[in-house]
Amino acid sequence: MAKEIPYKIYLTEAELPKAWYNVRADMKTDHRPILHPGTLKPVAAEDLTPVFCEELVKQELNSTDRYIEIPEEIRDFYKMYRPSPLVRAYCLEKALGTPAKIYYKYEGGNTSGSHKLNSAIAQAYYAKKQGLKGVTTETGAGQWGTAVSMACSYFGLDLRVYMVKVSYEQKPYRKAVMETYGAKIFASPSNTTEAGRKILAEFPDTTGSLGCAISEAVEAALTTEGYRYVLGSVLNQVLLHQSIIGLEAKTAMLKYDEYPDIVIGSAGGGSNLGGLMAPFMEDKLAGRRAPHFIAVEPASCPSMTRGKFAYDFCDTGKVTPLAKMYTLGSAFIPSANHAGGLRYHGMSPILSQLYHDGFLDEARAVEQTSVFDAAVQFARVEGILPAPESAHAIRVAIDEAIKCKESGEEKTILFGLTGTGYFDLSAYMAYNEGKMSDYIPTDEDLERGFASIPSLPGIQ
Amino acid sequence: MAKEIPYKIYLTEAELPKAWYNVRADMKTDHRPILHPGTLKPVAAEDLTPVFCEELVKQELNSTDRYIEIPEEIRDFYKMYRPSPLVRAYCLEKALGTPAKIYYKYEGGNTSGSHKLNSAIAQAYYAKKQGLKGVTTETGAGQWGTAVSMACSYFGLDLRVYMVKVSYEQKPYRKAVMETYGAKIFASPSNTTEAGRKILAEFPDTTGSLGCAISEAVEAALTTEGYRYVLGSVLNQVLLHQSIIGLEAKTAMLKYDEYPDIVIGSAGGGSNLGGLMAPFMEDKLAGRRAPHFIAVEPASCPSMTRGKFAYDFCDTGKVTPLAKMYTLGSAFIPSANHAGGLRYHGMSPILSQLYHDGFLDEARAVEQTSVFDAAVQFARVEGILPAPESAHAIRVAIDEAIKCKESGEEKTILFGLTGTGYFDLSAYMAYNEGKMSDYIPTDEDLERGFASIPSLPGIQ
Numbered sequence: 001m002a003k004e005i006p007y008k009i010y011l012t013e014a015e016l017p018k019a020w021y022n023v024r025a026d027m028k029t030d031h032r033p034i035l036h037p038g039t040l041k042p043v044a045a046e047d048l049t050p051v052f053c054e055e056l057v058k059q060e061l062n063s064t065d066r067y068i069e070i071p072e073e074i075r076d077f078y079k080m081y082r083p084s085p086l087v088r089a090y091c092l093e094k095a096l097g098t099p100a101k102i103y104y105k106y107e108g109g110n111t112s113g114s115h116k117l118n119s120a121i122a123q124a125y126y127a128k129k130q131g132l133k134g135v136t137t138e139t140g141a142g143q144w145g146t147a148v149s150m151a152c153s154y155f156g157l158d159l160r161v162y163m164v165k166v167s168y169e170q171k172p173y174r175k176a177v178m179e180t181y182g183a184k185i186f187a188s189p190s191n192t193t194e195a196g197r198k199i200l201a202e203f204p205d206t207t208g209s210l211g212c213a214i215s216e217a218v219e220a221a222l223t224t225e226g227y228r229y230v231l232g233s234v235l236n237q238v239l240l241h242q243s244i245i246g247l248e249a250k251t252a253m254l255k256y257d258e259y260p261d262i263v264i265g266s267a268g269g270g271s272n273l274g275g276l277m278a279p280f281m282e283d284k285l286a287g288r289r290a291p292h293f294i295a296v297e298p299a300s301c302p303s304m305t306r307g308k309f310a311y312d313f314c315d316t317g318k319v320t321p322l323a324k325m326y327t328l329g330s331a332f333i334p335s336a337n338h339a340g341g342l343r344y345h346g347m348s349p350i351l352s353q354l355y356h357d358g359f360l361d362e363a364r365a366v367e368q369t370s371v372f373d374a375a376v377q378f379a380r381v382e383g384i385l386p387a388p389e390s391a392h393a394i395r396v397a398i399d400e401a402i403k404c405k406e407s408g409e410e411k412t413i414l415f416g417l418t419g420t421g422y423f424d425l426s427a428y429m430a431y432n433e434g435k436m437s438d439y440i441p442t443d444e445d446l447e448r449g450f451a452s453i454p455s456l457p458g459i460q
Numbered sequence: 461m462a463k464e465i466p467y468k469i470y471l472t473e474a475e476l477p478k479a480w481y482n483v484r485a486d487m488k489t490d491h492r493p494i495l496h497p498g499t500l501k502p503v504a505a506e507d508l509t510p511v512f513c514e515e516l517v518k519q520e521l522n523s524t525d526r527y528i529e530i531p532e533e534i535r536d537f538y539k540m541y542r543p544s545p546l547v548r549a550y551c552l553e554k555a556l557g558t559p560a561k562i563y564y565k566y567e568g569g570n571t572s573g574s575h576k577l578n579s580a581i582a583q584a585y586y587a588k589k590q591g592l593k594g595v596t597t598e599t600g601a602g603q604w605g606t607a608v609s610m611a612c613s614y615f616g617l618d619l620r621v622y623m624v625k626v627s628y629e630q631k632p633y634r635k636a637v638m639e640t641y642g643a644k645i646f647a648s649p650s651n652t653t654e655a656g657r658k659i660l661a662e663f664p665d666t667t668g669s670l671g672c673a674i675s676e677a678v679e680a681a682l683t684t685e686g687y688r689y690v691l692g693s694v695l696n697q698v699l700l701h702q703s704i705i706g707l708e709a710k711t712a713m714l715k716y717d718e719y720p721d722i723v724i725g726s727a728g729g730g731s732n733l734g735g736l737m738a739p740f741m742e743d744k745l746a747g748r749r750a751p752h753f754i755a756v757e758p759a760s761c762p763s764m765t766r767g768k769f770a771y772d773f774c775d776t777g778k779v780t781p782l783a784k785m786y787t788l789g790s791a792f793i794p795s796a797n798h799a800g801g802l803r804y805h806g807m808s809p810i811l812s813q814l815y816h817d818g819f820l821d822e823a824r825a826v827e828q829t830s831v832f833d834a835a836v837q838f839a840r841v842e843g844i845l846p847a848p849e850s851a852h853a854i855r856v857a858i859d860e861a862i863k864c865k866e867s868g869e870e871k872t873i874l875f876g877l878t879g880t881g882y883f884d885l886s887a888y889m890a891y892n893e894g895k896m897s898d899y900i901p902t903d904e905d906l907e908r909g910f911a912s913i914p915s916l917p918g919i920q
Contacts, residue, residue, distance in 0.1 A: 006472070006473045006539070007473060007539040007540055008473070008539070008540075010470045012466070013466045013467060013468070079466070079467040079468070080467055080468075080547075080551065080842065080843045081843060087540075091540065091614075109569055110843060110844075111839070111843055111844055111845045111880070113882075150843060153840040154551075154840070154841070154843075172885075172889065173885035173886070173889075176885040176886075176888050176889040176892065177845065177885060177888070179888075179889075179892050180836055180839060180845065180888050180891075180892060181839065181840060182840065376640055379571070379640060379641065380613040380614070380641060380642065381614070382540065383540045383541060383570060383571055383610060383614075384570075384571055385571045385637065385640065420571070422573075422882040422883070423882070425632075425633035425636040425637060426633070426636075428636050428637070428639075428640050429632065429633075429636040429639075431640075432636065432639050432640060
């Protein structure tokens with residue numbers, strides 16, 4: 001007889017993974033190397049150590065070790081909110097009348113409200129271990145900034161957050177959370193960096209951008225004794241840390257003799273989907289039974305579904321290295337939407353390569369109103385109010401479950417519920433009032449973005 | 461060898477309690493009956509059924525059945541967020557350097573953000589079972605309103621929430637959450653009830669009060685076909701439903717051969733402390749080993765520490781029945797503080813009686829700034845950002861743990877962490893900026909409140 005599956009599957013703390021999984025070790029084709037923006041040569045460790053902690057640079061460049069041990073101090077912190085629950089969405093299944101089994105891995109049950117904490121605590125730990133005084137970072141919507149604030153507070157590190165000015169002004173509560181955890185917040189552009197002062201002189205009324213905030217945070221790390229810079233997505237090290245999501249999810253499913261037919265994740269920079277799918281991707285790369293993977297992105301910022309696979313800058317200011325990735329061009333500006341975490345012009349090089357090679361099976365773009373339809377439907381039956389970013393995955397999970405209803409197939413669906421929407425209620429208000437925008441970039445809009453992708457003769 | 465105690469103890473869904481515990485069945489002296497405001501006679505079931513659901517009236521008046529079965533539909537809903545974790549505060553213990561063991565029962569892991577959902581879902585279930593169309597309620601800070609919104613959405617009931625006008629205007633996001641779950645929200649006083657119109661005519665600029673919102677919600681229930689009224693604290697039925705907190709906590713502790721020496725709960729109307737301590741109180745009432753119980757209240761609204769044990773009205777408008785309880789007088793207006801859930805002038809009749817009879821050992825009043833000191837200290841080491849209400853219990857738990865450090869006693873402390881502070885960030889901002897008020901009512905302030913307690917010759 002099949003085991004009875006509870007609403008929520010919690011692994012024990014003893015079952016918490018002891019190592020992260022590095023999917024690069026199993027990839028058939030590694031992603032192309034990151035290039036130095038000046039020399040256009042692959043970056044070496046010594047190019048990165050002024051910016052990132054030494055141990056994190058090693059992780060960033062490590063393409064051979066399949067498993068990397070999670071230090072005990074990080075595991076102890078993880079135990080305050082992990083293993084996170086794998087939830088069987090019985091109520092959603094019932095509401096949809098689907099024969100599909102729907103599971104979601106819920107990462108919103110910590111105060112930062114998202115999966116970002118999984119990497120923030122790791123990056124803070126290595127900074128502390130290196131004897132650093134503090135770190136810098138940028139934040140847009142504020143999830144990443146909150147996660148780093150919690151992590152630095154725990155390890156007694158100073159933290160400077162460059163927060164995009166428009167968010168700084170419109171989201172005082174996000175600022176308040178970070179300050180409660182002891183972080184120092186600057187509205188970006190600020191007059192504390194050369195990059196900030198330059199932009200302020202040129203555009204005194206600017207409300208800032210993530211690209212500008214990145215420039216300021218990197219400069220602050222480079223020019224302050226005992227500081228380094230931390231980043232919450234796109235990087236290989238981040239996907240490595242986030243593999244804990246997928247490792248836990250897979251162990252929990254196997255415990256009940258379950259295995260997903262479809263794995264669905266929202267994709268902005270790739271930190272969540274990369275983490276959730278990693279151990280299932282291991283199966284696919286090894287030629288074993290594996291799920292159909294779907295990356296979900298907003299139709300307003302369609303880097304995988306409509307972007308180019310090319311070397312591009314990681315920031316708008318073109319000061320960072322170049323990565324081979326799916327990109328809309330660093331000058332692409334997505335139309336207004338409420339999923340701040342999914343507005344990045346590019347995509348993690350690892351995910352980009354896996355998508356290019358056909359191992360990440362599918363990317364799907366969804367429109368904002370339909371995403372909020374799914375979010376509200378989910379909230380009403382499953383209780384949890386999802387973040388707009390997470391609701392992109394919910395949209396596709398519901399669509400796939402409805403397909404099963406039509407075909408009668410009893411598929412097992414797993415999606416990542418990355419976070420909660422407590423700080424996104426202005427978005428829900430706009431939805432409740434019917435004031436959502438569903439603007440999709442035209443081909444002309446995309447061409448303007450593509451024009452910013454550098455032409456690099458002889459480099460593939 | 462002692463079992464290794466994890467950071468978080470999760471009971472299995474099979475261990476979810478199957479019955480609520482009714483402490484009244486074991487009390488040496490039952491609380492004095494609730495009196496009809498017109499006749500001053502004890503209220504009978506038929507006085508209450510126009511306002512409350514029939515089954516809930518039965519529970520309200522039930523002083524004999526020790527256990528009341530939890531219907532399966534409610535248990536199924538509970539499984540979406542229960543059993544809630546019992547957390548061993550290892551990081552807090554370490555930060556304090558205390559030999560005490562500190563546990564907290566965490567009720568903030570659901571979208572309503574507090575324990576209120578435990579009773580909201582029960583009340584909505586009985587309303588649905590009775591074939592009602594909808595329910596009405598009031599909300600101040602919004603926790604209870606959010607919980608009822610979720611519960612009504614789940615069972616397909618209509619909901620009208622009368623929200624104190626000042627909160628309606630200052631907390632648009634709380635309103636947005638409730639609307640997302642389908643509730644209809646009215647700023648109180650509104651022109652939709654006679655009570656509201658009367659107050660608006662007299663005080664057109666009023667920002668409302670909980671007393672006024674109660675009057676409107678009760679009137680709306682009485683005058684709308686197929687509606688009843690629901691309330692989130694003070695009532696016996698609410699304490700009954702909330703006993704699930706204590707039942708789970710006790711089972712989880714016993715699983716690890718643990719038993720608390722001290723049980724600490726914040727107390728506003730008594731719903732949380734009443735629920736947390738119930739099964740431990742059963743031990744005390746039976747003469748077995750039992751903890752020392754501490755009720756924590758704000759110094760700004762000290763109903764137990766400085767109030768009178770007397771019959772009083774449950775609302776400011778004096779339209780509700782009278783209850784024998786610790787009260788500051790229905791006209792008492794607490795000074796501004798940030799714990800909206802702890803501003804009620806009275807206290808649950810059950811808790812009041814237990815305190816009067818010495819079974820609830822101690823009440824302690826704490827000042828606001830010291831409460832937020834504890835909240836921030838806790839957040840930085842344990843991760844969770846507590847609601848200001850919950851932080852009252854944290855303050856006393858820390859104080860008791862520090863006493864253990866001084867005396868060397870290895871006491872086991874259990875406190876209730878009732879909810880999260882995501883919607884209370886304006887309070888944290890005020891704290892971060894050093895703008896907290898610690899006003900404590902003078903004896904003259906209290907006398908003005910006491911003057912509103914009715915004189916009832918011949919009634920004890």
